[in-house]
Amino acid sequence: MQRALVAAGVAIAFVFLGCPSSKRAVSAPSMSGKTYLWKKYTVPPGADPSVPDTLGGAGFELIADKLGFSTYVPSADEMKYFGDPRARTGGEIHIIANQFPATFRPIGQNSSTVYNTEINNFVYEALLSTHPVTREYIPALASHWKISEDKMTFTFRIDPNARFSNGLPVTAEDVRATWRLLVDETILEPALQVVFSKYEEPEVLSKYLVRVRCKTLNFRNFLYFAASMQILCAAEIGNLTGDEFLDRFNYNMPSGSGEYIVLEQDVKLGKRYVLTRRDDYWAKDYPTARYSGNFDRIVYEIVTDNPIVEYERFKKGQADVFRYNMATTLKWLGDTTSDAIRLGWIRRARVYTDGPVGTGGIAFNMRKPPFNDIRVRKAFAYLFPREQIIQKLLFGEYEPYDTQYPGQVYANPNIPQVRYNPELANRLLDEAGWDKRNQEGIRMKNGQPFRIEMSIQPPVARYITPYQQELRKAGIDLQLKYEDWITLIKNIDARNFSIFYFGYSGLLVPNPETSLRSDLADKPDNNNIQGVKSKDIDALISAYDTAFAFRDQVRIIRAIDSICATMWFNVYSWIPRGIRIAYWDKFGMPEYVLPRYTQLSYIYATIAGTWWYDPEKADRLRRAVQRHEDLGGPKGIQEIRYWKELAERDRRFAFEF
Numbered sequence: 001m002q003r004a005l006v007a008a009g010v011a012i013a014f015v016f017l018g019c020p021s022s023k024r025a026v027s028a029p030s031m032s033g034k035t036y037l038w039k040k041y042t043v044p045p046g047a048d049p050s051v052p053d054t055l056g057g058a059g060f061e062l063i064a065d066k067l068g069f070s071t072y073v074p075s076a077d078e079m080k081y082f083g084d085p086r087a088r089t090g091g092e093i094h095i096i097a098n099q100f101p102a103t104f105r106p107i108g109q110n111s112s113t114v115y116n117t118e119i120n121n122f123v124y125e126a127l128l129s130t131h132p133v134t135r136e137y138i139p140a141l142a143s144h145w146k147i148s149e150d151k152m153t154f155t156f157r158i159d160p161n162a163r164f165s166n167g168l169p170v171t172a173e174d175v176r177a178t179w180r181l182l183v184d185e186t187i188l189e190p191a192l193q194v195v196f197s198k199y200e201e202p203e204v205l206s207k208y209l210v211r212v213r214c215k216t217l218n219f220r221n222f223l224y225f226a227a228s229m230q231i232l233c234a235a236e237i238g239n240l241t242g243d244e245f246l247d248r249f250n251y252n253m254p255s256g257s258g259e260y261i262v263l264e265q266d267v268k269l270g271k272r273y274v275l276t277r278r279d280d281y282w283a284k285d286y287p288t289a290r291y292s293g294n295f296d297r298i299v300y301e302i303v304t305d306n307p308i309v310e311y312e313r314f315k316k317g318q319a320d321v322f323r324y325n326m327a328t329t330l331k332w333l334g335d336t337t338s339d340a341i342r343l344g345w346i347r348r349a350r351v352y353t354d355g356p357v358g359t360g361g362i363a364f365n366m367r368k369p370p371f372n373d374i375r376v377r378k379a380f381a382y383l384f385p386r387e388q389i390i391q392k393l394l395f396g397e398y399e400p401y402d403t404q405y406p407g408q409v410y411a412n413p414n415i416p417q418v419r420y421n422p423e424l425a426n427r428l429l430d431e432a433g434w435d436k437r438n439q440e441g442i443r444m445k446n447g448q449p450f451r452i453e454m455s456i457q458p459p460v461a462r463y464i465t466p467y468q469q470e471l472r473k474a475g476i477d478l479q480l481k482y483e484d485w486i487t488l489i490k491n492i493d494a495r496n497f498s499i500f501y502f503g504y505s506g507l508l509v510p511n512p513e514t515s516l517r518s519d520l521a522d523k524p525d526n527n528n529i530q531g532v533k534s535k536d537i538d539a540l541i542s543a544y545d546t547a548f549a550f551r552d553q554v555r556i557i558r559a560i561d562s563i564c565a566t567m568w569f570n571v572y573s574w575i576p577r578g579i580r581i582a583y584w585d586k587f588g589m590p591e592y593v594l595p596r597y598t599q600l601s602y603i604y605a606t607i608a609g610t611w612w613y614d615p616e617k618a619d620r621l622r623r624a625v626q627r628h629e630d631l632g633g634p635k636g637i638q639e640i641r642y643w644k645e646l647a648e649r650d651r652r653f654a655f656e657f
């Protein structure tokens with residue numbers, strides 16, 4: 001199960017500033033010249049002439065610096081990180097997803113998943129984005145911003161050109177209406193109230209100026225309000241309560257200002273959904289957006305819980321790109337003789353990025369027996385044969401880890417390694433009172449057998465079965481129950497589980513409060529799934545909030561990481577060596593292949609946002625397939641270490657602590 005944490009910024013940065021310069025189109029199906037069925041209003045571009053420059057209207061750019069506002073204009077030599085100038089618009093990319101979203105609404109119950117995050121980052125925009133390499137703030141919906149000296153008040157000037165897909169301009173009132181909805185508890189997503197209740201209600205200063213004051217000092221306050229809060233249209237959501245919003249939007253979506261739109265006729269429940277590029281997108285000719293968001297249509301087809309079928313459909317050309325996972329590792333290593341790979345129609349690459357890997361493994365519900373006993377949790381950890389699974393089932397392509405922040409500077413290097421140790425596990429179970437066995441060899445306590453149920457998705461079974469066997473040797477009957485993803489996540493959100501196999505995406509800037517704060521432990525529908533309660537962690541979270549120095553942030557997160565390890569609420573699994581992808585050779589891509597902070601969980605959306613359809617390549621590929629010819633070029637796995645090598649050459653790009 002892949003679940004998204006509350007995001008810090010936009011996963012795919014479509015960022016905008018500067019003077020217009022048109023995108024180049026390819027001779028493929030395009031939206032150009034079509035009637036925009038989604039547009040209900042027509043508002044001329046540019047600023048409302050009734051708004052003076054001092055209140056954000058035309059001419060504001062000339063006086064912004066004197067008013068204390070900041071902006072960011074990338075230099076010519078860094079423009080390549082915002083997209084490749086060879087990119088063209090047009091064509092389609094077909095992707096196979098392994099789950100259909102439980103809802104398409106951007107916020108609220110059941111919306112905090114990887115699938116929703118991918119869709120949202122194409123359809124909606126925040127006030128600001130972050131630089132694709134340095135992570136500095138850069139314009140998005142807001143062209144300028146101002147932070148008070150005490151870091152408690154933020155003011156934003158919204159770009160007067162910004163428009164929603166329905167044609168209405170983006171205004172300060174949209175920011176206020178979005179915030180009001182996020183803090184409404186009836187949207188049934190408590191983590192959002194944790195984050196956004198830290199602000200006073202935003203103040204509308206003018207049509208284009210909005211100001212917000214923080215209730216408490218927190219170094220992430222600017223990040224979340226500016227770069228994480230995706231703005232919705234007040235005309236559509238402004239008068240709705242959270243209950244009404246959930247009722248109004250499910251597989252339909254409020255209008256967004258982003259480069260893509262999901263049309264209701266393109267959603268086939270459980271089977272397919274499509275993102276359509278808006279040729280009327282307000283910032284399409286801004287220099288830093290000119291070479292991203294290139295495909296006319298991004299088509300997602302659903303193959304539920306069957307990675308092998310996904311792979312075979314990809315090889316037949318029914319999908320354009322493929323990300324290898326655990327279940328397809330053998331295909332990655334061993335599938336070298338099939339025509340598509342042997343003749344170079346499909347290319348393969350291992351790409352190393354600096355994006356957070358995320359975490360996965362076994363999680364326990366500490367709220368109830370048997371996992372309210374730390375000795376039982378420890379025993380289950382020592383019975384997980386990770387090294388055996390990595391070597392025998394994953395062929396050494398993965399590495400074990402014991403931290404909440406694998407591959408990041410935030411990981412505490414002094415956390416003890418947890419390794420398979422059945423002798424110690426059996427002693428712990430005896431100490432916990434599970435010291436007798438029945439005729440079947442199952443451990444007993446208070447007359448009850450140690451029998452628990454674990455719901456999983458079918459592809460996970462191969463990696464859980466060895467664990468199930470080790471538990472059985474130790475006298476524990478782990479019964480596996482297959483559930484579809486939607487049922488599984490609903491049960492987890494309702495805390496209706498004892499043990500589950502989890503997968504979380506990661507954050508560039510950790511936000512432990514949404515998954516570790518004690519006051520979330522007994523509430524449903526949030527990421528404190530295991531029921532973590534720790535006064536020490538709560539105190540560190542408070543200290544982290546006011547740690548503006550990066551070194552202090554790292555020190556505190558490492559301390560939290562260490563405490564989490566002592567609580568044993570997770571048994572971590574493994575992470576892959578690099579991001580492993582394959583693709584039909586009909587696309588163009590930047591020299592670095594994937595942006596610096598590309599995350600494993602969002603690989604398909606990142607590719608769809610940064611690559612482009614190349615008609616010349618597509619023609620060569622088509623001819624090669626028709627004639628059964630070798631396409632030439634590299635046939636083996638290409639190792640792409642662009643970002644690692646850049647950090648080695650230039651210390652400005654290195655993470656040092």
